[in-house]
Amino acid sequence: xxxxxxxxxxxxxxxxxxxxxxxxxxxxxxxxxxxxxxxxxxxxxxxxxxxxxxxxxxxxxxxxxxxxxxxxxxxxxxxxxxxxxxxxxxxxxxxxxxxxxxxxxxxxxxxxxxxxxxxxxxxxxxxxxxxxxxxxxxxxxxxxxxxxxxxxxxxxxxxxxxxxxxxxxxxxxxxxxxxxxxxxxxxxxxxxxxxxxxxxxxxxxxxxxxxxxxxxxxxxxxxxxxxxxxxxxxxxxxxxxxxxxxxxxxxxxxxxxxxxxxxxxxxxxxxxxxxxxxxxxxxxxxxxxxxxxxxxxxxxxxxxxxxxxxxxxxxxxxxxxxxxxxxxxxxxxxxxxxxxxxxxxxxxxxxxxxxxxxxxxxxxxxxxxxxxxxxxxxxxxxxxxxxxxxxxxxxxxxxxxxxxxxxxxxxxxxxxxxxxxxxxxxxxxxxxxxxxxxxxxxxxxxxxxxxxxxxxxxxxxxxxxxxxxxxxxxxxxxxxxxxxxxxxxxxxxxxxxxxxxxxxxxxxxxxxxx
Ligand code: GAP
Numbered sequence: 056x057x058x059x060x061x062x063x064x065x066x067x068x069x070x071x072x073x074x075x076x077x078x079x080x081x082x083x084x085x086x087x088x089x090x091x092x093x094x095x096x097x098x099x100x101x102x103x104x105x106x107x108x109x110x111x112x113x114x115x116x117x118x119x120x121x122x123x124x125x126x127x128x129x130x131x132x133x134x135x136x137x138x139x140x141x142x143x144x145x146x147x148x149x150x151x152x153x154x155x156x157x158x159x160x161x162x163x164x165x166x167x168x169x170x171x172x173x174x175x176x177x178x179x180x181x182x183x184x185x186x187x188x189x190x191x192x193x194x195x196x197x198x199x200x201x202x203x204x205x206x207x208x209x210x211x212x213x214x215x216x217x218x219x220x221x222x223x224x225x226x227x228x229x230x231x232x233x234x235x236x237x238x239x240x241x242x243x244x245x246x247x248x249x250x251x252x253x254x255x256x257x258x259x260x261x262x263x264x265x266x267x268x269x270x271x272x273x274x275x276x277x278x279x280x281x282x283x284x285x286x287x288x289x290x291x292x293x294x295x296x297x298x299x300x301x302x303x304x305x306x307x308x309x310x311x312x313x314x315x316x317x318x319x320x321x322x323x324x325x326x327x328x329x330x331x332x333x334x335x336x337x338x339x340x341x342x343x344x345x346x347x348x349x350x351x352x353x354x355x356x357x358x359x360x361x362x363x364x365x366x367x368x369x370x371x372x373x374x375x376x377x378x379x380x381x382x383x384x385x386x387x388x389x390x391x392x393x394x395x396x397x398x399x400x401x402x403x404x405x406x407x408x409x410x411x412x413x414x415x416x417x418x419x420x421x422x423x424x425x426x427x428x429x430x431x432x433x434x435x436x437x438x439x440x441x442x443x444x445x446x447x448x449x450x451x452x453x454x455x456x457x458x459x460x461x462x463x464x465x466x467x468x469x470x471x472x473x474x475x476x477x478x479x480x481x482x483x484x485x486x487x488x489x490x491x492x493x494x495x496x497x498x499x500x501x502x503x504x505x506x507x508x509x510x511x512x513x514x515x516x517x518x519x520x521x522x523x524x525x526x527x528x529x530x531x532x533x534x535x536x537x538x539x540x541x542x543x544x545x546x547x548x549x550x551x552x553x554x555x556x557x558x559x560x561x562x563x564x565x566x567x568x569x
Contacts, residue, residue, distance in 0.1 A: 057446070063382040066441045067313050069456070073515050075099065075440065076314065088307060088318045095515060096436075098466030098496065100321075103435050104300055106463060107323045109561060110348050110568055111298045118296035118325065119289055123277025125270060125302060132253065132269050134405035135276050135398060140369045142249035144217065144225055145308055151239035156309045157225045157247045160234050161213050166384055168206045175199050214365035222247040252305045254318075270304035275427060277301075278326045279398045282423075283410055286328075293412055293423055294337070296327040300432065312383060314433040321432040326394075328423040330414065334393045337426040338373055342391055344568075345377060345428050349388075351567040352461045354442045360385060370397040379438045388438055389430035396422040439464060443516065458516035459539055463564040468495040469555060470512045474524040476501050484523045487533070487548060494552060495559065513538055519555055 057065070070076040074093035078085035092100055112120045132138050146157040175198060180187045193199055209232070216224035225247045235242050253272050259265035271277065278297045285297055300323045307316050314320075329337050342361065350356055357380075364374040371392045379388040399410045399422045411420040443459045462468070471488050473480035481501060491497050498517070500508050505522060512520050520536040527533050527548075534543045535554065546554060557563065 095466040102464040120298045134401040136369045147245040148236035149243040150241035294329045298325040324429045327426040392427045394425040457513040460516040462518040462559045469519045
């Protein structure tokens, strides 16, 4: 059995080998935490974005989309709180000279305690078999309870010190837990300092007239500043949402774990504008709706969990993450935040413009409250890609690498393979492609033995292979091979479109989240 670290290395190398993800500017040795998407990656990313967009905008009458600019007036970031509060607590190790996020060092320590709990659970599960009651075991087993209390106490104290800006206590916690530099093993730490994550740039030609700008660290603010434009021109009635996908930039210090934490990344965010006082019910609504979206992709309900925030961001009155089981453990995939009227209220204050909604039912104007769902597209990509990559042992002992991407997201839906490069078979294959390409992304492959071509398509994640052989010339049938079951059925060319549609069409997948 391959360990998690080696598996994660395999994920990264597979992503490169099959044209999904490359290191940015690789010929110059790359740029840390910046990545490029290759020919397959761009398609998978586009499909995830489309799946999110359709579920949000197309399926909900009261949600519309926008595409705001990355550059925004600099006061935006003063009003949003990012200039003053978008900081990470950093700590340097004096011996290795390595810089870390102090909170991440503590969280990694807690993750090790959680791993111990999981180990105890797995052991007990093995021992008790069918009769095992996980919930009971976790709440009654003395060792597990002790681990759990320990982890909770550490996280509580971290949250409290961060909340109170007590950076000296964060350092004290690191020292008390005897956390060592992962690189050097040294426990010789500097004080903890705050570091703003926004990238600055300038707009304008000359130094004295140039205006200081920031690259947006979240797409949400583009929605807030356009709240009234959309509400008025779209005649939107509360509750309604505005959705947006686009790039965001953060000068992450702990930039690691491949595309999990990047400096340039893409977000898919939706701000839902509601009547003040209704935020609790909408918070529950969107938690459920977003989990349903994830589960519709069939990546295993055991791989998701909610995590309530102990330390709330400067704008929130309630917040949680949907965490996913990545190859390095459960981590945040998506955030659901009850943002109150913090953003609109502050934009009113800083701009001097009213950002209020006249509620005809209440016959009064108010600043709406906001419920936000925010997911990283790249992080979703990593969740899908790592969950899909599997090494299988087949009957007879052979192994195959298969990328079991949800069919709806796969970059190429069908590969058409002539059995031989002669006898008119390539020509028939091309005719099939010319017909199917109006509905699906299709590729052609004639190189190597057909078995090797199947393996290549399995590893690239292609759900179907169509093989054209001599019988095709006789009776207009082909074999259709299914990636996951490897089953092959013989069907008429005329039925290909409808058979494949049933499995890959977004419509059929979206129906699961109605
Ligand atoms: N508008 C709210 C907001 O930006 P966030 O929790 O900071 O909230 C939301 O970010 C999501 O964006 C995260 O759940 C994650 O999926 C993604 N994300 C944040 N920082 C990221 C980074 N450096 N690299 C990749 N994805 C990131």
